[in-house]
Amino acid sequence: MDAGLDGLEGVVAAATVLSDVDGAAGRLVIRGHTVEALAQGWTFEDTLALLWEGFFPEPLTRPAERLGAARSEVFAHVAALDDRQLAGDPVDAMRALIARIADGQDLSTAYRLAASPAVFAAAVVRRRRGEAAIAPDPNLGHAADTLRMITGAPASAARIAALQAYLVTVIDHGLNASTFAARVVASTQAGLASSVLAGLSALKGPLHGGAPGPIIEMLDGISAPGNARAWIEAALERGDRLMGFGHRVYRVRDPRADALKSAVAALIAAEGAGAGRLALAEAVETAALAILREHKPGRSLDTNVELYTALLLEALAFPPAIFTGVFAMGRVAGWIAHAREQALGGRLIRPQSVYVGPPVTRPLIPA
Ligand code: ACO
Numbered sequence: 001m002d003a004g005l006d007g008l009e010g011v012v013a014a015a016t017v018l019s020d021v022d023g024a025a026g027r028l029v030i031r032g033h034t035v036e037a038l039a040q041g042w043t044f045e046d047t048l049a050l051l052w053e054g055f056f057p058e059p060l061t062r063p064a065e066r067l068g069a070a071r072s073e074v075f076a077h078v079a080a081l082d083d084r085q086l087a088g089d090p091v092d093a094m095r096a097l098i099a100r101i102a103d104g105q106d107l108s109t110a111y112r113l114a115a116s117p118a119v120f121a122a123a124v125v126r127r128r129r130g131e132a133a134i135a136p137d138p139n140l141g142h143a144a145d146t147l148r149m150i151t152g153a154p155a156s157a158a159r160i161a162a163l164q165a166y167l168v169t170v171i172d173h174g175l176n177a178s179t180f181a182a183r184v185v186a187s188t189q190a191g192l193a194s195s196v197l198a199g200l201s202a203l204k205g206p207l208h209g210g211a212p213g214p215i216i217e218m219l220d221g222i223s224a225p226g227n228a229r230a231w232i233e234a235a236l237e238r239g240d241r242l243m244g245f246g247h248r249v250y251r252v253r254d255p256r257a258d259a260l261k262s263a264v265a266a267l268i269a270a271e272g273a274g275a276g277r278l279a280l281a282e283a284v285e286t287a288a289l290a291i292l293r294e295h296k297p298g299r300s301l302d303t304n305v306e307l308y309t310a311l312l313l314e315a316l317a318f319p320p321a322i323f324t325g326v327f328a329m330g331r332v333a334g335w336i337a338h339a340r341e342q343a344l345g346g347r348l349i350r351p352q353s354v355y356v357g358p359p360v361t362r363p364l365i366p367a
Pocket of ligand 1: 206209241243244246249296299304
């Protein structure tokens with residue numbers, strides 16, 4: 001297939017003020033701030049306000065208060081979770097709950113949607129364990145309340161800081177597959193709920209936001225640093241892709257990998273547990289990069305965001321089945337910002353296709 005059509009690689013499909021992914025330099029800028037700076041202390045709510053500013057008629061004041069109130073509001077939908085949804089993929093259950101939120105373009109709808117992945121992921125985790133869902137506390141910060149809704153107990157400052165760093169690090173990332181899907185829907189002037197559902201559906205796949213769960217399986221399968229090379233070589237021999245490596249845009253290390261590695265190292269230092277798992281991940285990373293260089297000498301395959309995402313979310317005791325849902329907790333703010341930017345200033349996204357099917361062989365009008 002023509003390179004221009006092959007996954008749209010290199011095609012510019014939007015102009016945005018929201019984020020810039022420099023794949024050659026390994027740099028991510030989010031509305032004028034590097035991701036490293038944001039990850040070192042910005043709250044999720046303040047970063048959400050940074051992204052949303054100017055896209056709604058009203059100013060983005062008191063984002064923490066409004067997001068807290070929205071968490072309480074959407075919690076009512078949790079009662080609709082049924083056993084069939086709980087038995088399936090947690091992202092599907094979250095999608096079914098988010099689909100209950102009315103479409104709209106206004107700021108209240110935006111806050112409800114931004115609150116929903118956290119509230120619904122926490123509820124799905126607990127209900128799958130046979131426990132009752134815990135109602136939000138609107139007075140807590142988003143990261144603190146998310147952790148409390150899962151465990152039922154207040155989270156430590158170190159845990160809150162680690163989740164905060166994660167949510168901020170993944171909040172936006174140029175025209176990735178889920179954000180593009182959200183913008184396509186927004187370009188038809190459908191509402192924000194429709195865009196968020198499109199984004200979540202695109203995020204689910206293992207080539208995008210579904211990678212961290214399988215990374216835990218890889219680390220468990222390798223189990224000790226000395227096994228890394230043999231395990232990875234066998235996986236590549238089978239034709240598998242190594243989860244957590246490679247990227248469509250980055251030709252060097254994904255800057256988010258180091259932001260998250262710092263966050264997980266800080267959490268491990270604060271808790272005094274998990275150093276062995278970090279050492280295993282580092283050994284796997286070193287072996288994988290060396291083997292990928294041998295395996296694909298013409299292609300620069302480096303560490304992406306997902307390796308240390310998996311480690312961080314595991315250290316925070318999220319079950320791997322919900323990792324993609326936790327990704328959505330952060331990225332939802334970016335989807336909404338992009339959807340508003342597209343709806344306000346963009347035209348309908350409607351590319352063309354080249355017909356490569358069979359030629360017409362029969363008369364168009366039957367005799
Ligand atoms: N392991 C082994 N080989 C790889 C990997 C990998 N992780 N990534 C790319 N390759 C190989 C491909 O097989 C391909 O080889 P080929 O030309 O012989 O077919 C070559 O490198 C080029 O890869 P592309 O498919 O062109 O890369 P693309 O830009 O389409 O894919 C992607 C990027 C999907 C992220 C890919 O690197 C991948 O599958 N990685 C593993 C999954 C993963 O970690 N996903 C999370 C990405 S980050 C995010 O979305 C949040």
